[in-house]
Amino acid sequence: MKITWNWLGEYVDLTGLTPEQVAEDLTSAGIPVEKMASMNLGVEGVVVGLIESVTPHPQADRLRVCHIDTGTKKLQIVTGATNVQAGQKVPVALVGAKLPEKHIELANFRGLSSEGMLCSASELGLDDKFLPKDQAEGIWIFPEDAPLGENVVEYLGLNDVVMELELTPNRSDCLSFRGVAYEVAALYSREVHMPDVDTSGVATVSDKPLSVRIDTALCTGYSGQVVTHLELGPSPMWMQMRLLAVGMRPINNLVDITNYVMFEWGQPLHAFDYDAIDNWEIVVRQAKDREVLRTLDSQDRELTSDVIVISDHMKGLGLAGVMGGENSEVRVTTTTVVIESxxxxxxxxxxxxxxxxxRSEAALRFEKGLDPDAVLPALHRASMLMVQYAGGELVGAPVITGKALISPGAKQQILVRVVRVAEVLGYALAIEELEGFCRQLGLQTAREGAALSVTVPARRPDLLREEDMIEEFARLAGFDRIPSTNLEGVLSHGGLSKSQKLRRMARDYMRNQGFDEVWTYSFVDAAGHRKLNIADDHELARPMMLLNPLSEDRESLRTTMLLPLLDVARYNANRQWDALFVFEIGTVFLPDAKVVKKGVSAPVEKKMLAGVAYGSVAKEPLYAGRNFDFFDMKGIVEGLFGRLGIANLINFERAVYPYLHSGRSAEILAGEKPIGKLGQLRKEVAKAYDLPSEVLYFEVEIDAMVELASPHLYVAELPRFPQVERDLAVVVNRNLPVADLFGTVKEAAGSLLESVTVFDVYTGDHVGQEEKSVALRLVFRAPNRTLTENEVQLAVDQVLLQLHSNYGAILRK
Amino acid sequence: MREQLLALQEQALVDLAEAEGNALDAWRVQYLGKKGALSLALRSMSKLSAEERPIVGQVANAVRETLEAAFASKFAEWEGKQAAKQEEKETIDITLPGRTRSVGAEHPLQKIIRRIEDIFIGFGFTVEEGPEVEWDYYNFEALNLPKDHPARDMQDTFYLSEELLMRTHTSPVQARTLEKRRPEWPIRIIVPGRVYRRDDDDATHSHAFTQVEGLVVGKGVRMSDLKGILLTFAKELFGENQEIRLRPSFFPFTEPSAEMDIRCIYCGGDGCSTCKHTGWIEVLGCGMVHPRVLEMGGYDPEEVTGFAFGMGVERIAMLLYKIEDIRQFYQNDLRLLKQFASLPE
Known part of the structure; x- marks a missing residue:
């Protein structure tokens, strides 16, 4: 909402105040003034002049010579403008005048002297986007009644300041000068004076009937005034200038008056051509389904029954509160209108x-709710302005119908307890002070013991209950008066949940492994799965879709962290990062049919820890030699499980994923339950992202780890007897997973086995082509004695026997 | 005999002075070995008389000790030289770079969230979270924003269906927490999380961003308590000398509502371009929990009151780290992120 200082001054006395101070005080009272600008951007020495004659320049086809009368002087001015004609009044910048971007001096154009300059609106520093095109493109042609010789700063009212208010949605009352005037009045304890709207003394004629019928509950009040003998023309310059200043395009006197009154009272008005109304009966009703109405922007609009239409008994005349119909538009031939309020x-x-x-100014006000107390004053005010500035005559009294206007409900009463004010704000305000604030706000009060009964006028629909009044008191007292205190009452124990702690730990762990943390967007391209080689019918390829995405590449909710993390990898790979180690803890959204509410189901949201890595293990090129590989990434993941104390609950099993190398990928399992994935990216996927061929990825579900992690740590007793080691190299089939060997070893060796590790895997000339040799180190120990050679040998024999029978393993000599 | 031994000693010391490496070993065999010169000399002692024998024996022992000591010292000297030679051979250029085990960077937004969490945990708050895909009810209705309320325009929303949307703020967790905890109080929570608004991305707008929400509900909770806790918070996060200012504002779920400003952290309040020459910077919205919200959450506003606040994490990170484009938080340019591996708190 824009206001101008001088316009505001018509409704509340601003004597002794400056725009700067009012702006600051409004802002700290909760009506922020976002911008403030002088309307005069530096115009000086420009007057209204009359063009007496226009003649061609003898030496130049494109120039014209104008003879100007400024009332006190006759001037010769050369112009390049093509829209000048004798008899027009125009802004004349005299020699020595200042314009926002020019300084005017005596000039000579091809042998003829020019004693000044004729100005366009934009040369005067005005925003010409609301001016008619012919006005904006050439010299600004003033109306005939412009006073000859007057300074245009005076004539155009440029000695004014425009303020732009940033209104919160609850303060729609300030969408009018009346509302802002009440606010200013409250801040400085002044009175609001609205213009006289008593039409009783205005002469009327009575030969044009009008009736109104409301056929829908969606219209609670309707008033109309017929005005006749109108002369359509431009509105007075001051009115045009004020509308321009608040961002409204001047059109003609009738339309400008309805808009001017809308800004003044906050009540949108509309003027219909009376002769377009069949049988002079207005019917307010809901549209028929698929009813078509041509609005005054010449668009055919297909309507539904959710739309309120102003009509006669034959046809629609306009969309209530939104836009008029083309058939009832005020046009050059119009002499009689109905003003609708x-x-x-x-x-x-x-x-x-x-x-x-x-989205019109009128619709904006309707949708925030109107003040029923302003409906009739606005109608009267517009009627009187049409009499004054468009030569109109009122036809009888206005037609008034609808419950809100005929029998308005009782005004809102709010009981405010003095003690409650102190309870909410934390400091006490005396009842006298509260009464004073109400007076400033223009609210009536009555004492009821230690409480105030406040009567709220309809212009403040935001004041509904005690808390709303407490806020009014707090802001008028100034929020600075609220002291700073400490919370009282029982102590509470703060902290993080188990899941939150685990995430912090996982973040620290990953960072200590040299991984940088990234944050990616949750929205991805729904076709993104194709880049990952994921088939269209795969569950990851059926994401939740946004109904109103901003763009195709952010139209769906991610189902995997891989997609955004690969974008991060590509972005940085393209910036010469030849090694990259990044991780994110982020949410994936998996459609789920289980939780259905109101016919839809919310997705399952899973927090994932995921990482992508490629490049040299060593950071310094000097030591580069080995690239980060599958086992590096597996080690990172195993280390994390170790850190959480859950390593012994986790298995890695060979698995196949569309985007991972089929021979280098694993499913991470907790018992039978899959909790993550690990592997090297397929080469073609890496290539599609401009990445090197060896890119590693992993993901683990955070909450699955939370479930597994034990809150307890029990220390194992330190061994008291020595261990015995045995190294065995066995030859087995090349494809046999070493994990299987471990399982058999543990089973066969019995309770004396403390650990088994692998320390070499050999393939080559010394074993068969389909074979490999696996070197295992078995460590034996008993808790209560030193083991004998025999005991150990017995266990080893059992192991070898079992390995042989399970896998045909042979001890390598 | 005695002269013979002393001459042997003299000769041996002369030889030793010139011996190096293998020659040292040979010297030891020659003079001190079982068949060495000294042993031979002692063997001939049997020919001496009983009176002479102890005297010559003493001399012989003295000679052996002298030679052994001389050898030990010579050998040590030689070993030292050898070691020095070896080390010289093994000398490296210590100005070459070390093999670093670099520590990864914490994301700037995570850094801010962790700091905010820790501050409020210190005040006795717990950290709550909620879903990012939210029901219209929790995101709007339970927060006093019924359908078609004009204030819904403040937050352009991404919808998944008529009822399901991307939460536009972390405030639905207020409604969820009230519903979950009722009728118990006190409630003291903060809620970090990602939220979504249907805004085109530019330097100051992001369709996804991060908020931290706070909610306190209990007996006798006052707006002055809100001011007190926010002041302490501002001092913890922005510096001991921080001041705050509350200005009236509007949120459908608080009444009274306020915006909190801090003293501009760049100019200290003198006025600069960051604070638009006001000396103050807006950092969060807050207010007393609207009685309707308490009622819908199952609490009696006559029995308990509460306050709530919410802040944008990106905005705070932009202020503290002088980041000028909000998109940089989600671009994940390692040249930017890696700077947060070493940044102090």
Missing amino acids: AMFDPITTRRTSRLLQL
């Missing part, structure tokens, strides 16, 4: 304006 359902107006994408 009505109340339409805010939600319906809001839906209609959104549906048809017609």
Whole structure:
């Protein structure tokens, strides 16, 4: 909402105040003034002049010579503008004048002297986007009644300041000068004076009938005034300038008056051509389904029954509160209009304006809800302005119908307890002070013991209950008066949940492994799975879709962390990072049919720890030699499980994923339950992302780890007897997983086996082509004695026997 | 005999002075070995008389000790030289780079969240979380934002269906927590999390960003308590000398509502371009929990009151780290992120 200082001054006395101070005080009272600008950007020495004659320049085809009368002087001015004609009044910058971007001096154009300059609107520093095109492109042609010789700063009212208010949604009352005036009055304890709207003394004629019927509950009040003998023309310059200043395009006197009154009272008005109304009966009704109405922007709009239509008994005349119809538009031939001032359902107006994408100043006000007390004053005010500035005559009294206007409900009463004010704010305000604040706000009060009964006028629909009044008191007292205190009452124990602690730990762990933390967006391209070689019918390829995405590449909710992490890898690979180690703890969204509510189901949200890595293990090129590989990444993951004390609960099993190397990928399992994936990216996937051929990826579900992690740590007793080691090299089939050997060894060796590790895997000339030799180190120990050679040998024999019978393993000599 | 031994000693010391490496070993065999010169000399002692024998024996022992000591010292000297030679051979250029085990960087937003969490944990708050895909009810209705409320325009929303949306703030966790905990109090929580608004991405807008929400509900909770806790928080996060200012504002779920400003951390309040020459910077929104929200959550606003606040993590990170484009948090340019491996708190 924009306001101007001088315009505001018509409704509240601003004597002794400056725009700067008011802006600051409004801001700290919760009506932030976002911008403030002088309307005069540096215009000086420009006057209204009359063009007496225009003649061609003898030496130049494109120039014209104008003879100007400024009332006190006759001037010769050369111009390049093509829209000048004798008899026009124009802004004349005299020699020595200042314009925002020019300084005017005596000039000579091809042998003829030019004693000044004729100006366009933009040369005067005005935003010409709301001016008619012919006005904006050439010299600004003033109306005929512009006073000859007057300084245009005076004439155009440029000695004014425009303020832009950033209103919060609850303060729709300040979408009018009246509302802002009440706010300023409250801040400085002044009175609001609205213009006289008593039409009783205005002469009327009575030969044009009008009736109104409301056929829908979505309109609670409708008033109309017929005005006749109108002369369509431009509105007075001061009115045009004020509308321009608040961002409204001047159109003609009738439309400008309805808009001017809207800004003044906050009540949108509409003027219909009276002669377009069949039988002079207005019917307010809901549209028929698929009813078509051509709005005054010449668009045919197909309507539904959710839209309120102003009509006669034959046809629609306009969309209530949103836009008029083309058939009832005020045009050059119009001499009689109906001014409409009505109340339409805010939600319906809001839906209609959104549906048809017609966001007008009127719709904005309707959808925030109107003040019923302003409906009739606005109608009267517009009627009187039409009499004054468009030569109109009122036809009888206005037609008034609808419950909100005929029998308005009782005003809102709010009981405010003095003690409650102190309880909520933390400091006490005396009842006298509260009464004073109410007076400033223009609210009536009555004492009820230690409470105030406050009567709220309809212009403040945001004041509904005690807390709303407490806020009013707090802001008028100033929020600075609220002291700083400490919370009282029982102590509470703060902290992190198990899952939150684990995530912090996992982050620290990953960082200590040299991985940088990244944060990626949750929205991805729904076709992104194809880049990962994932088939269209795969569960990861069926993400939740946004109904209203901003772009195709962010249209769905990610189902895997791999997609965004590969984007990170590509982004950095393209910036010459030849090694990259990144991780993220992020949410994936998996569609789930289980939790259905109101016909839809929310996705399962899983927090994942995921990482991507490629490049040299050593950071310094000097020591580069080995690339980060599968076992590096597996080691990172195993280390994490070790850190959580759950390593012994986790298995890695060979698995196949569409985007991972089929021979270098594993499923991470806790018992039978899959909790993650690990592997090297398929070469073609890596290539599609401009990445090197060896890229490693892993992901683990955070909550699965949380479930496994034990809160306890029990220390094992230190061994008291020595261990005995035995190294065995066995030859087995090349494809046999070493983990299988471990399992058999542990089973066969019995309780004396403390650990088994692998220390060499050999393939080559000394074993068969389909074979490999695996060197195992077995460590034996008994808790209560030193083991004998025999005991150990017996266990080893058992191991070899079992390995042979399970896998045909032979001890390598 | 005695002269013979002393001459032997003299000769041996002369030889030793010149011996190096293998020659040293040979010297030891020659003079001190079982068949060496000294042993031979002693063997001939049997020919001496009983009176002479102890005297010559003494001399012989003295000679052996002298030679052994001389050898030990010579040998040590030689070994030292050898070691020095070896080390010289093994000398490296210590100015070459070390093999670093670099520690990864903490994401700047995570860094801020951790700091905020720790501050409020110190105040006795627990950390709560909620889903990012949220029901209309929790995101709006339970927060006093019924359908078609104009204030819904403040937050352009991504929808998945008519009822399901991407949460536009972390405030739905307020509603969820009230519902879960009722009728118990006190509630003292903060809620970090990702939220979504249907805004085109530019330097100051992001369709996804991060908030930290706070909620306190209990008996006799006052707006002055809100101011007190926010002041302490501002001092912890922005510096001991911070001041705060509350300005009236509007949120549908608080009443009274306020914006909190801190003194501009760049100019200290003198006025600069960051604070638009006001000396203050807006960092969070807050207020007393609206009675409707308490009622919908199952609490009696006559029995308990509460306050809530919410802040944008990106905004704070941009202020503290002088980052000028919000998109940089999600671009994950390692040249930027790696700077957070070494940044102090």
